[in-house]
Amino acid sequence: MIGVRAGQRPAPPLQGSGKEEVVMTEPRPAFTSFRDRLLKRQRLFGTFLKLPTTQVIEMLGPIGYDFIIIDQEHAPLDRAMTDLMILAARASNIAPLVRIPEFTDANILSALDCGAMGIMVPHVTSVERAKAIVRASRYAGGTRGFAGLTRASNWGKVGATGHMAQQDSQVAVVAMIEDQHAIDKAGDIARVEGIDAIFVGRGDLTASFGVDPEAATKVAEISGRVAAMARDADTPLMMLPTSKADFGFVSDLGATAMVLASDHGFIRSAAGAALKDYTS
Secondary structure, eight states, X not given: OTTOOTTOOOOOOOTTTOSOOOOOSSOOOOGGGHHHHHHTTOOEEEEEEOSSOSHHHHHHHHHTOOEEEEETTTSOOOHHHHHHHHHHHHHTTOEEEEEOSSOOHHHHHHHHHTTOSEEEESOOOSHHHHHHHHHHHOSTTSOOOOOSSSGGXXXXXXXXXXXXXXXXXXXXXXXXXXXXXXXXXXXXXXXXTTOOEEEEOXXXXXXXXXXXXXXXXXXXXXXXXXXXXXXXXXXXXEEOOOSHHHHHHHHHHTOOEEEEEEHHHHHHHHHHHHHHHHHO
C-alpha cells in the first residue's frame, strides 16, 4: 500500500468514508536524517513540488513521503515562497530539498539558510562544477556564508560551531546528470567528495535527442551507464520512475531514492481519472 512502510499500520477507516485512509500511524525518522538514510541506501520516496503553496506538503506528511524537492528551476517559486514551503516540510517531518534554477553560491546559500536539507543542482557537466557546488554547500573546507540566526541554525539554538558542524553532516548535495556531454564525466563527478547522490535527468536527456525514434532506447542505455559509474564510485542513485514497470527498471539499476512524479502530475492524473470515472 502506498505510503505505508514495513512495520507500520494504516489508520482505521474514517467513519462514513467507506475507504481506508492511508496515513502514517508510527513516526518515521526525523527529516534531519535524510542525508544519512540516503547514504545508507535506504529506500526513500519523494516528489517534485511546483505549486506555490504549503498545503500540498501538509498533505504529504501524514501519507508518509520522506522528502520533497521544491522545484525552483521549472516553477515560479521565489525565495519567500520557498521559505514557507521549507517551513511546512520541516513541520510535517518531510526533508525539504531545493532544486535551484542554476548553480550560483547565492542560490545555494538562500535555500540552505531557509532550512533546506538538500540541494539538487541541474546540468552538472564537469568535475570543476561539482567541486564548486560542494564548496558552496559546506562550511568546513567550503565557502558557505555564515549566518547565525536562521531556520537552518534553529535560530541560534545550537550555537555557531554546532550549527556549522550539524549542517555539514546533514545537508545532502545532489548532482543532476542530464546532458549528453556530461555522460562520460559522470563517474568522476560521482567521485567528487561531498557529492552525496547522482540524479539521472532522463527528461532533458530524452529531449536532447529530439524526434529520434530511438531516443527511449538510447536514454535507457545512458541510464545504465551512469548507474554503473555511480555504483563504481559508491555514490547513491536517485531517479524518477514513470510507471510500475519503470520502477522495476530503475530499482535494478540501483536507484534507492525515488522521485514519484510531481504535484502537477498527481493533480492531472487524479483529475483525469475522476472525470473518466464519472463520464464512462
